[in-house]
Amino acid sequence: MENKKTDFSEWYNEIIDIAGLSDKRYLIKGMNVWLPYGLKIMQSIDSLLRDYSEDGGINEVSFPVLISREQLEVEFEHVKGFENEIYWVTRGGTTPLDIDLALRPTSEAAMYTMFPLWIRSHTDLPFRIFQIVSVYRYETKHTRSFIRVREIHFYEAHTAHKDFEDAELQMENYLKIMDKLSEDLCISFSMDIRPEWDKFPGAMYSVAFDTPMPGSRSLQIGTIHEYGENFARNYGIRYLDDEGNMKFVSQTTFGLSERLLAAVIGIHGDDKGLILPYKLAPVQVIIVPIQGDEYDKILEYSTKIQDILKSIGVRCRIDERDYTPGYKYNDWEMKGVPLRIEIGRREVEDNTVTISMRTRKKKIKISLDELNNIYSYLRDVNQDIKKHASEFYNDNRVFIDNIENINEEKMVTAYWCGNKECSDRIEALSEKTALGIVRNDNEAGPCIVCGKPGKVSAFSRTY
Numbered sequence: 001m002e003n004k005k006t007d008f009s010e011w012y013n014e015i016i017d018i019a020g021l022s023d024k025r026y027l028i029k030g031m032n033v034w035l036p037y038g039l040k041i042m043q044s045i046d047s048l049l050r051d052y053s054e055d056g057g058i059n060e061v062s063f064p065v066l067i068s069r070e071q072l073e074v075e076f077e078h079v080k081g082f083e084n085e086i087y088w089v090t091r092g093g094t095t096p097l098d099i100d101l102a103l104r105p106t107s108e109a110a111m112y113t114m115f116p117l118w119i120r121s122h123t124d125l126p127f128r129i130f131q132i133v134s135v136y137r138y139e140t141k142h143t144r145s146f147i148r149v150r151e152i153h154f155y156e157a158h159t160a161h162k163d164f165e166d167a168e169l170q171m172e173n174y175l176k177i178m179d180k181l182s183e184d185l186c187i188s189f190s191m192d193i194r195p196e197w198d199k200f201p202g203a204m205y206s207v208a209f210d211t212p213m214p215g216s217r218s219l220q221i222g223t224i225h226e227y228g229e230n231f232a233r234n235y236g237i238r239y240l241d242d243e244g245n246m247k248f249v250s251q252t253t254f255g256l257s258e259r260l261l262a263a264v265i266g267i268h269g270d271d272k273g274l275i276l277p278y279k280l281a282p283v284q285v286i287i288v289p290i291q292g293d294e295y296d297k298i299l300e301y302s303t304k305i306q307d308i309l310k311s312i313g314v315r316c317r318i319d320e321r322d323y324t325p326g327y328k329y330n331d332w333e334m335k336g337v338p339l340r341i342e343i344g345r346r347e348v349e350d351n352t353v354t355i356s357m358r359t360r361k362k363k364i365k366i367s368l369d370e371l372n373n374i375y376s377y378l379r380d381v382n383q384d385i386k387k388h389a390s391e392f393y394n395d396n397r398v399f400i401d402n403i404e405n406i407n408e409e410k411m412v413t414a415y416w417c418g419n420k421e422c423s424d425r426i427e428a429l430s431e432k433t434a435l436g437i438v439r440n441d442n443e444a445g446p447c448i449v450c451g452k453p454g455k456v457s458a459f460s461r462t463y
């Protein structure tokens with residue numbers, strides 16, 4: 001396997017391949033096949049997102065994939081932002097269509113033509129929905145599995161509120177969802193307010209979640225957008241307030257994709273392969289029976305262990321394949337399984353199991369009675385992953401106070417006045433683009449380029 005530090009790009013492609021996550025040999029570039037193991041991991045992420053969204057009062061829907069040109073062109077700025085990325089359906093069989101149909105690049109235009117039918121009164125608000133669907137964008141840049149694809153596995157939440165203040169509260173609620181999710185995924189991120197020229201088309205402002213990745217580039221793993229009344233005015237989304245006045249709603253959105261999986265692969269993995277936080281792992285515990293004398297008893301004992309673990313909700317499996325234990329150990333380590341249980345004759349005789357953690361070298365022997373405690377070992381693995389990831393984040397996101405250090409092979413933060421001339425200068429020097437002012441950092445200082453008053457801002461080469 002490739003060395004992760006010396007060639008991250010190669011390592012990344014190779015691990016996706018050998019762990020069986022995705023196959024990019026499909027005939028349409030940028031449209032990849034989800035393989036069973038990769039799909040299972042993504043479905044675990046989706047399932048966490050479903051739970052957290054529903055806990056936050058956001059309900060799941062599913063919209064049609066096609067949007068008519070008319071619908072799409074209602075919001076000019078929005079459609080302009082996507083005009084080079086839309087796939088168009090222009091024929092039904094051999095008949096040219098009266099109106100061209102777009103494969104959704106995102107679902108504002110689809111949803112907001114329905115919102116006026118559903119939102120009439122202040123009692124309908126706040127109105128909150130999400131969907132997890134494929135969206136389509138004609139990417140012209142180099143495609144890369146889970147990072148830049150043309151068919152995107154997309155989570156999008158859309159909400160409508162009685163006023164701007166209530167919409168702002170929703171922005172805070174999105175952050176709570178993101179915090180819970182990043183805790184499960186064991187990744188850290190910075191919240192950067194995208195510059196005016198890089199915000200979502202049609203938004204008042206956009207906040208992106210950026211995380212440094214190996215390969216000295218950062219990855220945008222999610223975004224939240226405050227729309228204010230921008231879309232509502234164009235799509236006519238109004239309601240009757242409690243005093244009988246018609247008002248426009250204020251809207252927000254939250255978008256995530258399989259880039260979450262890319263971050264998990266890239267940040268946690270090592271030269272042995274994937275390392276998966278236990279909530280994501282398709283197999284949380286792999287049981288390896290060691291072949292030898294009285295193998296029947298070993299298998300029987302392994303099944304007993306599996307039954308106990310399954311009864312407490314652990315996803316576990318017995319590896320009965322005809323390979324050496326060493327081969328099996330490597331194989332499951334490559335797949336990032338958090339815990340391995342080895343069972344030989346001795347374990348059967350002592351009523352014990354030997355546990356090996358993906359993140360530690362030392363093995364632990366526990367008695368059968370202690371098996372109920374398995375979650376504490378899974379949490380220990382998560383703690384190791386989190387510690388490693390947070391060290392990586394802190395090492396790869398550094399503050400600089402001198403423009404001469406702009407070429408650090410990292411994500412950097414520095415004081416910036418917010419002007420494009422200054423960020424263009426930074427980009428010319430380092431290929432780093434302005435990710436924006438860091439949301440939760442109120443420190444102020446002189447802009448690293450022009451010396452005018454600035455705020456802490458993030459810059460990075462990006463994927």
Ligand SMILES: [Zn+2]
Binds near residue numbers: 417450
């Ligand atoms: Zn400046």
